[in-house]
Amino acid sequence: MIVVSDTTPIISFLKINRLDILETLFGEVLLPEAVFEELVSNPIFQEEADKVKNCSFLKKVSIANSNTVNMLMRMTGLDLGESEAIIYSDENKSDLLIVDEVRARHVATTMKLRISGTIGILTAANENGLLNKEDAIECARILRLSKRHISETLLNSFVENLK
Numbered sequence: 001m002i003v004v005s006d007t008t009p010i011i012s013f014l015k016i017n018r019l020d021i022l023e024t025l026f027g028e029v030l031l032p033e034a035v036f037e038e039l040v041s042n043p044i045f046q047e048e049a050d051k052v053k054n055c056s057f058l059k060k061v062s063i064a065n066s067n068t069v070n071m072l073m074r075m076t077g078l079d080l081g082e083s084e085a086i087i088y089s090d091e092n093k094s095d096l097l098i099v100d101e102v103r104a105r106h107v108a109t110t111m112k113l114r115i116s117g118t119i120g121i122l123t124a125a126n127e128n129g130l131l132n133k134e135d136a137i138e139c140a141r142i143l144r145l146s147k148r149h150i151s152e153t154l155l156n157s158f159v160e161n162l163k
Contacts, residue, residue, distance in 0.1 A: 004030045005098040006085040007038040012118040014048045015146045016139045021125045023057040032084035036060040089113050126162050133162040
């Protein structure tokens with residue numbers, strides 16, 4: 001299974017201290033170079049950067065054609081990490097792209113890529129017995145407190161569908 005992630009979902013799983021969910025569900029998660037650099041380059045978040053660098057199932061990958069990435073950025077206004085994640089997913093026929101930002105999700109969906117976001121992954125973790133309902137709700141609460149945008153509609157739907 002080829003699973004590619006953008007930056008924000010990885011940050012979210014770092015915030016709830018549950019990167020293990022990604023490993024258990026997917027085995028390996030691919031991070032395009034720009035995504036990896038976004039995760040490890042800010043000296044303010046050195047502890048998180050070290051976790052990413054030392055995480056054996058997060059694999060940094062390279063984009064085959066940077067011209068395509070640049071064109072997607074110019075056409076859509078997406079940032080480099082989002083654009084690389086989408087292009088890598090498309091080039092490599094990924095099974096899943098993990099992405100949270102609305103515009104990036106729209107572009108990926110338009111390109112017929114299969115996507116999920118952080119809340120979707122938490123839902124899958126609950127369905128697979130990795131998180132009970134209370135723990136899943138606590139994860140969402142922590143994410144909201146740490147300024148991750150989760151709308152009331154999405155939160156309510158998430159809670160309603162938990163086991």
